[in-house]
Amino acid sequence: MAQVESTTERIVAADAETVFDTLADYTGTREKLLPEHFSEYEVREGGDGEGTLVHWKLQATSKRIRDCLLEVTEPSDGELVEKDRNSSMVTTWRVTPAGEGRSRVVVTTTWTGAGGIGGFFEKTFAPKGLGRIHDAVLARLAAEVEK
Secondary structure (H helix, E strand, O other): OOEEEEEEEEEEOOOHHHHHHHHHEOOOOHHHHOOOOEEEEEEEEOOEOOOOEEEEEEEOOOOOEEEEEEEEEOOOOOEEEEEEOOOOOEEEEEEEEOOOOOEEEEEEEEEEOOOHHHHHHHHHHHHHHHHHHHHHHHHHHHHHHOO
């Protein structure tokens, strides 16, 4: 079984603190940032960054739906980590300053992929699909903080 990774990034015209706070706001803003691939969104504990437990279903393809129960941590400044209790999937959001009033947001998701031929196809195509989903989240994030 191979490690599968998808990374997407975007420069946002807002300061890093505003962008990070928007991403970490699971009871308010975060749900609005999610495109149609996400459903059944529910904050079960916390709601603001560290200590949050959030649930959603992620439909990456017409046949592949992940039931995600994510524990949120903030291991360092500007870093939000979502670990799925139901799988090996870990998503890390990093927000860093990128010049005057701008931020770089990098989102990386890793998981242990399947073995064999199925694993080959997963490693080849899943990162691109997840990248498109994260692109949509980052576009909505930019629209939210650049108001």
